[in-house]
Structures are given as structure tokens and as C-alpha cells.
Amino acid sequence: MTPSTLPVIDIALLVRDPASPGARDIAAQIGAACRAHGFFYVVGHGVDEALCERLDALSREFFARPDDEKAAVRMALAGRAWRGWFPLGGELTSGRPDWKEGLYLGAELADDDPRVVAGTPLHGRNLFPASPAGLRAAILAYIDALTGLGHTLMRGIALSLDLAAEYFAEHGTRDPLVLLRIFQYPSRPAAPEARWGVGEHTDYGLLTMLRQDDIGGLEVKGPAGWIAAPPVPASFVCNIGDMLERMTGGLYKSTPHRVTLNSSGRDRISMPFFFDPNFAARVAPVPGLAAAPAADDSANRWDHASVHAFDGTYGDYLLAKVGKVFPDLKHAVL
Secondary structure (H helix, E strand, O other), X not given: OEOOOOOEEEOHHHXXXXXXXXXXXXXXXXXXXXXXOOEEEEEOOOOOHHHHHHHHHHHHHHHOOOHHHHHHHEHHHOHHHOOEXXXXXXXXXXXXXXXXXXXXXXXXXXXXXXXXXXXXXXXXOOOOOOOOOOHHHHHHHHHHHHHHHHHHHHHHHHHHOOOOOOHHHHHHHOOOEEEEEEEEEOOOOOOOOOOOOEEEEOOXXXXXXXXXXXXXXXXXXXXXXXXXXXXXXXXXXXXXXXXXXXXXXXXXXOOOEEXXXXXXXXXXXXXXXXXXXXXXXEOOOOOOOOOOOOOOOHHHOOOOOOOOOOOOEHXXXXXXXXXXXXXXXXXXXX
């Protein structure tokens, strides 16, 4: 393990004025981070720190409740919307249980939304716990805030590639698929079959924005070994996903990462937010951006699946993955 070398980027000017020359300087920093690591921290992002702290505190209250109470919003009740609570060991990475429990959430859609009426997977209503009071409002406010931050960062990524700021909006993110996960990594000893909080993996979509508490545990795979990504106050850890690697022809890499078992003596809260292409968007390389990648990079991938050989919509790609994460629930979605 080496000390963290992941850059911390102040994006305040990109938030305020994405058309300014200073915003292009910030975009260049983002591009350098995407090429070097696929990971970077952002500060100056404009997301209300009080909201983040409130959601953290309310999430801890929820996870502290008995499992039979939390099961009132278990994922099996959400059907194709793929929302709700799962218990410790209920999610798999590479076929092995992760030592965490969690709450899956997304954009709140009414029953008469055309995507819900059509039965589109991963779209619908959330399963909000009845208590603690205020959790529902905090979740919805946080989703709105992080969706706005996602649009800002994708403008910066577009500028870093010398594209128009709205390139990604015009190619799949004007109406993005957004997914929020709230995870608790318990301080108690792990089950024998659990070796990691989360095993080595890459993220599926375009951009992940992670709010972590002060405990830490995230590690990023670098050329010389694993790099710690310790907490930085009032920041989000950002990383690019498989679809951005595909769109950039491998110029920006979707970097493997993992989470260690929590041995701190305190429960750890982690809130990754996934800002991804529209479910129906066809994900294709940016024309003329870089030389065509090898047709099959599966030998070098953690999951032995090539993002460059894939051809289809983001929904196609995502559904091929989710059934492996929750095999007992995949028939409800697929």
C-alpha cells in the first residue's frame, strides 16, 4: 500500500461559470486525473455539507434498527424498480458476499411515468423506510443535489476531451439514470466467507461520486499496487466507469477498486452515487477521439468482460451485470 496520490480538485469555478477560461483549467486537471488514475477528489462542489451530514446521521439511525424492521423495505418488494434494503452478505462481487448491508435508491418516479408503465427495469418508486423521520426528504434532496453535480462534472469531462460542454448531455445524460446506494460496513467481525467490504470491481456507468465518512477503507488499483483513498473533509471521491472508458476508446480507464473490511471499531457509512447514461441510450465511442481500441480487452479485466467489444444500450450492459450482484432477485428485474 502506498500513500494516496489521488488529486484533490477544487471545482468551484466550474460550478459557477463553466464557460470561463478558469473552468477549462479545472477540466484539464480532471482529464489528467482520468488518464492517470481514473479517480480524483472534488471540493468546492457546492453540495450542502449540512445535507450530507444529515443523511449520514439518519442512515445510521436506519441501519441501527432490527433486521425484521428494515425488512419492511427489502429489495424483494420493489420488483423491477430494484430498490430497497438488503442485509449483510446480501450483495455479491465476483460471486463472493460483500461484508456490508445497504439501501438501494434512485430517481423517484410516479406509477404513471411512461417508463414505469412500460416496465422498464430500474425505474419506479423508492421503498422509503417509515422511520427515522426525515430520511425520505434527505434522500430526495441528496439525489437532486448529486444529479446537478453529475451534470457539472460531465461538462468538465467533456471540456477535458476538447468536446462541447454539453456533449454527454446530447449523447445519453440529458435524462440520466441516477442510482444512490447507502452502505453500512459494520465494525463487528466478518463472516468467514467475506474477505472484503467490497471485492475488486469497476463501476458500470459513466461517473461515480462517493461521499465517505471519516473511517476510510476505499482502495484504488494503481500500476504499482493498491492506493488508499482516505477521507478528505467535505469532498466527494469521483471515479469513471466502464461506459466512459468505452466512449473514450480507453483513453480514460475504468479503474478497479475495493473496500477493506472495517476494523475501526465503529460502523462505516458510505454513499456512492452513480450518474449514468439513460437506460435506452446507445453507448458508442466518441468519433475521432482516439485510435480504435482492441476489440477484446477481457484478458486484462477484473470480470473478463470487454467494454470495447460491447455493442448496445446502457440498459443492456447494466442488466447483464445486476443479475450477478443479486442472483436471488434477478428474475424480478430481467
